[in-house]
Amino acid sequence: MVDFNNETTATITPSALVKILILQRRHDFLEAQEHYYKYLSDDVETPVSLDMVLARLRTLFLELQPMLKRQWKGQEEELEEFKKIFTNDSKEKNSIEKILNHFVQLNAMLDAVGLLKIDNKKAYDTTSWEESNNAFKI
Amino acid sequence: MRSKYNYSNGLPFDKTLVKNLDAIYDRVKKQKKGAIMVIDGGVGEAKTTLSVHCADYLNKKAGFGEIDLTPSGCIQLAMGGKDFVTKLKKCFEERLPVAVYDEAGDYSKRGSLTSFNAMLNRVFDTFRTYQIVVILVLPNFKVLDENLFDKGLPRGLLHCYDKQQGKYGNYSGYDHVRMQWIKHIMGKIRVKQQAYSIESPNFRGHFLDLSPERSHQLDMLSTAGKLDSLEKIGVKMDGLLTYQELSIRLQKSISWLRYTIRTLGIKATKKIGLVNYFTPDIVEALITHVDSVKPVGRPRKAYPSEYDDVLAEGG
Numbered sequence: 001m002v003d004f005n006n007e008t009t010a011t012i013t014p015s016a017l018v019k020i021l022i023l024q025r026r027h028d029f030l031e032a033q034e035h036y037y038k039y040l041s042d043d044v045e046t047p048v049s050l051d052m053v054l055a056r057l058r059t060l061f062l063e064l065q066p067m068l069k070r071q072w073k074g075q076e077e078e079l080e081e082f083k084k085i086f087t088n089d090s091k092e093k094n095s096i097e098k099i100l101n102h103f104v105q106l107n108a109m110l111d112a113v114g115l116l117k118i119d120n121k122k123a124y125d126t127t128s129w130e131e132s133n134n135a136f137k138i
Numbered sequence: 139m140r141s142k143y144n145y146s147n148g149l150p151f152d153k154t155l156v157k158n159l160d161a162i163y164d165r166v167k168k169q170k171k172g173a174i175m176v177i178d179g180g181v182g183e184a185k186t187t188l189s190v191h192c193a194d195y196l197n198k199k200a201g202f203g204e205i206d207l208t209p210s211g212c213i214q215l216a217m218g219g220k221d222f223v224t225k226l227k228k229c230f231e232e233r234l235p236v237a238v239y240d241e242a243g244d245y246s247k248r249g250s251l252t253s254f255n256a257m258l259n260r261v262f263d264t265f266r267t268y269q270i271v272v273i274l275v276l277p278n279f280k281v282l283d284e285n286l287f288d289k290g291l292p293r294g295l296l297h298c299y300d301k302q303q304g305k306y307g308n309y310s311g312y313d314h315v316r317m318q319w320i321k322h323i324m325g326k327i328r329v330k331q332q333a334y335s336i337e338s339p340n341f342r343g344h345f346l347d348l349s350p351e352r353s354h355q356l357d358m359l360s361t362a363g364k365l366d367s368l369e370k371i372g373v374k375m376d377g378l379l380t381y382q383e384l385s386i387r388l389q390k391s392i393s394w395l396r397y398t399i400r401t402l403g404i405k406a407t408k409k410i411g412l413v414n415y416f417t418p419d420i421v422e423a424l425i426t427h428v429d430s431v432k433p434v435g436r437p438r439k440a441y442p443s444e445y446d447d448v449l450a451e452g453g
Contacts, residue, residue, distance in 0.1 A: 130161035
């Protein structure tokens with residue numbers, strides 16, 4: 001969590017702050033869709049709203065928008081398609097599957113830029129001396 | 139089919155070690171790079187047995203039979219540094235893929251480790267192109283020179299421990315990086331053997347004994363090397379001296395010593411292999427001889443001094 005009231009926050013570079021904010025928004029979205037499914041399975045009479053899920057996706061989208069413009073150069077149609085889900089007229093048509101599909105797109109993009117890529121350790125057979133030595137360029 | 143001396147894969151050790159031996163063999167034969175495999179462990183943990191198993195496997199892989207363990211024909215298992223250099227040369231001449239150095243014949247000599255490391259460094263500068271896998275059998279691999287590690291020569295370590303007499307032996311395999319870490323840890327802690335438990339191995343395994351016939355041959359070889367060393371220790375404890383030691387004490391050349399001792403008719407007190415040993419009394423005899431002997435050659439001419447005239451006049 002980024003605390004803008006804390007003085008030490010000013011010492012952190014903007015890029016590091018933005019990274020944390022993006023991850024935080026992403027986490028919020030995941031939490032929202034988890035709640036949505038939870039209430040859906042609780043068999044409650046009242047209809048379950050997608051509003052919170054959609055709102056959190058929108059926040060994540062807005063956070064990423066400048067980057068999306070650069071990353072999706074030449075794919076303006078996709079970007080427009082993305083924007084449509086936030087307009088009121090198309091709200092009825094939105095389904096959780098559609099929202100999740102869009103989130104998957106964003107997730108893939110975040111992975112491509114290295115924000116989610118944590119499996120970058122070289123995989124090798126640890127029971128082999130030579131493979132292990134070669135991994136350390138020995 | 140599993141037997142007393144082989145597992146179901148037809149070998150006395152498991153497939154993980156096979157994979158690693160294959161990789162070392164390829165490194166030496168295909169990539170034409172130098173490689174040392176180290177086997178270490180406490181006394182009586184069957185290090186030499188495991189080294190023979192590994193050498194047998196590599197030999198068979200290269201199309202040769204099991205290594206010869208008879209005293210007359212054994213050229214792939216060397217007991218001691220000098221023996222190793224001689225046998226390594228023979229291995230190259232006969233295009234054999236592996237040579238084993240067993241430290242047993244060297245352990246008694248003070249400073250043998252320094253000369254051993256110097257020898258290894260020299261050997262690996264010249265013998266790399268000869269494509270021979272070298273297996274070193276040592277009580278503790280920490281004695282290996284840092285220079286060998288800098289060159290990346292030790293490719294793996296098999297640490298033997300907890301042998302179950304009559305059943306099987308155990309080993310842990312460590313790669314080069316882990317070896318370096320173990321070496322580092324050993325320098326930091328009091329009980330050096332604990333370092334093997336602190337660093338986790340790449341793999342662990344068991345190995346079986348040699349057949350009774352080969353086991354007996356190996357015992358004979360190994361014991362011969364050790365007896366030779368023990369005999370040399372005995373000689374040292376008696377205070378007997380070699381030509382080299384006499385040469386240092388008397389500040390005379392070895393050839394002078396050989397000539398003088400022969401002239402004086404002094405016999406060696408003991409002879410082990412090619413080395414003659416003499417009692418310390420010989421030093422006194424030689425010193426007396428040096429004092430009594432006139433220098434060879436033309437007698438020195440007495441040149442007249444500038445004071446001779448003065449002395450003659452009685453002044």
